[in-house]
Amino acid sequence: MRIGEVARQAGVSVRALRYYEEQDLLQAQRSTGGQRHYPESAVARVRLIQQLFAAGLPSRSVRLVLPCVDSGTAAPGLLDHLEAERARISERITDLAAARDRLDTVIANTRNPPPECTHDPK
CATH class of the missing domain: 1.10.1660.10 (Multidrug-efflux Transporter Regulator; Chain: A; Domain 2)
Structure with missing residues (x-):
C-alpha cells in the first residue's frame, strides 16, 4: 500500500x-x-x-x-513509565484548571469591575 x-x-x-x-x-x-x-x-x-x-x-x-x-x-519498567506519564498528564490538567480559573476571574472582573477598579470596561 x-x-x-x-x-x-x-x-x-x-x-x-x-x-x-x-x-x-x-x-x-x-x-x-x-x-x-x-x-x-x-x-x-x-x-x-x-x-x-x-x-x-x-x-x-x-x-x-x-x-x-x-x-x-509488557517490557520491564513499562508500567512504571506509563504511570509516570499519567502523573505528568494529571499535573498538567491541574495546572491548566488553575489557569482557567484565574482567567475566569479576570473575565468576571472585566465584565463587572469591582468598585475599586477605575478602568472603563467598554
Missing part, C-alpha cells in the same frame, strides 16, 4: 506518516524507485499511534509501547 493510501485510510497526513517513520514508530519498504510501500496492517498501526498520542504520550513513550503491543507482553 502506498503512502497516500495509508494516509487517506488512516485519516492522517502524508507528513505525519513520514514523521512516524523518522520516530521509528512505523516502517515501510522502499521500491527501487524509492517509493514507500506499507503492509495492510499499517492503517491499524497508525490509528493506534494516533490513540496513544491523543492519550498524551510523547513519541518516545509510544516507541516503548508499540513493541509490547506487537509481542503481547
